[in-house]
Amino acid sequence: MKPWKMFFTIIILTALLLSSAAFSKGYVGIFIFSLIINGTMAVSYDIPGRSLGLISLGHAVFFGLGAYCFGIAISKGLSFFPALILSVILSFVGALMVTLLLAGLKHGYYSLATLGILIIFQRFFETLESITGGSAGLYIPETISKLHCNLLAAFLLLATAACHVLFSRSRWGLYSKETEASEEAAETIGIPTQTVKILCLMTAAIPACMAGVLHLARTSYVSPVSGFSLTLSITALLASRVVPVSGILGPLLGVLFITAAEEVIWTKFEGFNHAWFGLILLGAALYQGMDFRRKKELSSLRSQLE
Amino acid sequence: MIQVFISGLFLGGVYALLAVGLSLAFGIMGVLNLAHGSMAVLAAILYKKTLVLYPFSPWTFCVLATPIFLGFGFLLHLIIVAPFRQLSLSAGVVASLIASLGVALILEDLFVWWQGWEPISTYITFPTFNLVGLKIPGLRAILLGMAAVTIGLSTLFLKKTDPGRSMRALAQDKEAASLYGINPGFTSMGALGLATILAGVAGIFYSSLYPLGPREGLDLTLKALFIVVAGGMGNLRGPAVAGLVLGFIESFAGFLFTYTSTDTVVYSLLVVYLVLKRGGRRQ
Numbered sequence: 001m002k003p004w005k006m007f008f009t010i011i012i013l014t015a016l017l018l019s020s021a022a023f024s025k026g027y028v029g030i031f032i033f034s035l036i037i038n039g040t041m042a043v044s045y046d047i048p049g050r051s052l053g054l055i056s057l058g059h060a061v062f063f064g065l066g067a068y069c070f071g072i073a074i075s076k077g078l079s080f081f082p083a084l085i086l087s088v089i090l091s092f093v094g095a096l097m098v099t100l101l102l103a104g105l106k107h108g109y110y111s112l113a114t115l116g117i118l119i120i121f122q123r124f125f126e127t128l129e130s131i132t133g134g135s136a137g138l139y140i141p142e143t144i145s146k147l148h149c150n151l152l153a154a155f156l157l158l159a160t161a162a163c164h165v166l167f168s169r170s171r172w173g174l175y176s177k178e179t180e181a182s183e184e185a186a187e188t189i190g191i192p193t194q195t196v197k198i199l200c201l202m203t204a205a206i207p208a209c210m211a212g213v214l215h216l217a218r219t220s221y222v223s224p225v226s227g228f229s230l231t232l233s234i235t236a237l238l239a240s241r242v243v244p245v246s247g248i249l250g251p252l253l254g255v256l257f258i259t260a261a262e263e264v265i266w267t268k269f270e271g272f273n274h275a276w277f278g279l280i281l282l283g284a285a286l287y288q289g290m291d292f293r294r295k296k297e298l299s300s301l302r303s304q305l306e
Numbered sequence: 307m308i309q310v311f312i313s314g315l316f317l318g319g320v321y322a323l324l325a326v327g328l329s330l331a332f333g334i335m336g337v338l339n340l341a342h343g344s345m346a347v348l349a350a351i352l353y354k355k356t357l358v359l360y361p362f363s364p365w366t367f368c369v370l371a372t373p374i375f376l377g378f379g380f381l382l383h384l385i386i387v388a389p390f391r392q393l394s395l396s397a398g399v400v401a402s403l404i405a406s407l408g409v410a411l412i413l414e415d416l417f418v419w420w421q422g423w424e425p426i427s428t429y430i431t432f433p434t435f436n437l438v439g440l441k442i443p444g445l446r447a448i449l450l451g452m453a454a455v456t457i458g459l460s461t462l463f464l465k466k467t468d469p470g471r472s473m474r475a476l477a478q479d480k481e482a483a484s485l486y487g488i489n490p491g492f493t494s495m496g497a498l499g500l501a502t503i504l505a506g507v508a509g510i511f512y513s514s515l516y517p518l519g520p521r522e523g524l525d526l527t528l529k530a531l532f533i534v535v536a537g538g539m540g541n542l543r544g545p546a547v548a549g550l551v552l553g554f555i556e557s558f559a560g561f562l563f564t565y566t567s568t569d570t571v572v573y574s575l576l577v578v579y580l581v582l583k584r585g586g587r588r589q
Contacts, residue, residue, distance in 0.1 A: 055400050057407075101581050109580060111403060112338070112531055116577045119528065123570040230524075234407070241404075271419065278411030282385070285405035288397075289389035296392065 005249045012252045013158060020154040024147035033218060036153045037211050038259050042239035042251035043160045044207040047167055048200045049240050051176035058114030059236045061098060061121050062205040064227030066091040066212030071138040071222055072131060080143040087213050095205035103197040118228050125224040137223030149218040160207040164248045167203050176200050242284045308440060310561045316446040318553020319453040320512045325533035325545035326457055327504030334477045334497040335387055336399055340406040343526030344413040345502050346509030350426045350518050351417060353510045357428060364514045365452055368507045379502030383495045385409060410524050417520035425517035449511045456507055461542050473497050532576040
C-alpha cells in the first residue's frame, strides 16, 4: 500500500472509531453508526469483489442472516453475548451453505444467483411468520447500550479492514487474483480454485453477518425487506466501486460519499430515492466506460510519442 | 388439475415472450439487461393510459406501439451498451449490468410517480369457451396464440431477413462479422430494439391477464433471466420452452402451496438449476 493511501486509511478509521465513542446518541450517533455498518459491508464486499472480480447483488443475505439469528436468539430469552455467539455460529453455517452453493458460478451467473438467493431469503423469512414475525418484522428489546453497540461496530470495521489487508497480502489473495485472471490456468498450475473462492467469500460473509447482528442490537428491529435488502447490497457494491482507488481506501471513501448521498436522498427526495440511487449507479458505470476510453487514448498517444 | 395446467400454459407463454427478448439481447451483445422487465411495465402503463383515450385491444396496441418500443430500445442501447463497447467482455458485462440496474431503479420510481402504487391491470372482458369439458378463457387463448406468433415472427426475422442474419452473425463472431461489413453498433442497436419490442408485447399481455405492480420490473427481469439461463442464451427456442416450464411450475406451486410461497419455490428451483449447470449451458 502506498504511504498516502495508508495515511488516509488510518485517518478515516481512527476518525470513525473516535466519533463512534464520542457520538453514540441522537442523529449524529445514528449517522456514524450507519457509516460504520455500511463501511463494514463495503470493505467485506470488496474482498471477493476486487480479488475474484465477482459482482454480488445479494451481499445483504449475510447481513439478514446475522440479524435474524440474533433476533430469534434474543426473542427466545438469551442475553446479548450468548445470543451473539450463537448467531455467529448459526450465520457461519448459513453463510457456508450459501457460499458452497454459489462458489462454482462465474461473472454474470454469480450476480444473478446472488440476487435470486436474496429474494428466496426475503420470501422465506416472510413465510416463517411464527418465528420471524413475517413481513411485519421482528422487534427485540435493547440488550446493550448504544455506546457499546457503536464501539463494537467500530471494532468490527477495524477487524474487517485488517482481514481485507491480510487476505490480499496472503498467498490466498494471490491465488484469488490468479483465479480471477483465468480459472482454467489457475487450476493447471495447481491452485485449488474452489477452496480459494470459498475462503474468499466466507471472509466477506462473516463480517456482514456480524454487521447484521450489531445493526439489530442497535435499532431493535429487522424485517425481511430491511434485512435482506437489495438497497443495502447495492450500497456495498457502489461504495466498493464508485471511487477508483485500490485497497481498502476505495471502499472507505466510497462509503463516506454514498452514505452522505443516501442521507440527502432519503431526507430531501422522498419517493425518488431509488431513482437517485439508480442515477449514482448509472454514473458509476458510465464513469468506468469513460475512464477506460481515456486510458486507452492516453496509452495510444504515449506510444505515438515514443 | 387440468385447469391449473392450462393456467400455467398461459402464464408460461408470457414469460417465454419476455425471456426470448432478453435472450436475444444477451446472445448478440452479451448484455444482461436488468431494465428489460421495466420496459414491460412501461408498455403496460402506456397501454393503460391509452385505454382511457381509446379502447384498443391488446394486439392492436402492440402493433401500433411497435415504433415507440423500437425507439425505447435504441435509447436504452445508447445508455447501457454503447458506452461500454470498448471494455473487455467481462468488464463490459459488469458495467452494462450496473448501468441497466441503474436504469431499472430510475424507471421504478418514475412509474410510481406517474401512475401511483396501484397495480396496472388492463383486463378486458372476453367470452370463455368450452373445449372437451374444459373452460378456456378466450382472451388468454388469443394472447397465448399471439405470443406464439410473435416468437415465430421473431425467429423468421432472424433467419430470413438480412438484418436478422447480421444479428446472428454478430452473435457468433463479432470480428468476423465486422470483416463482412456488418456494423456491430448499428446491428446491436437493432437487436436491443427488437428485444424491447418483445418486452413491450409481453408487458401488455401480462397486464391484460394479471395485475402488474409498478415496481415489478426487476422481478420480471429476474424470472426472465433465469429462464434464459435455463433455456440457453442466444437462441429463441430454449427460452421459449423454459418460459412455459416456469409458467407450469409457478401455477402448480400456487395450487399445491400458498400463493405467497410460489416465489420461494420458483427461485429455489431456478438457483438449484443454475448451480447444477454451473452457470448455464454456455459460459
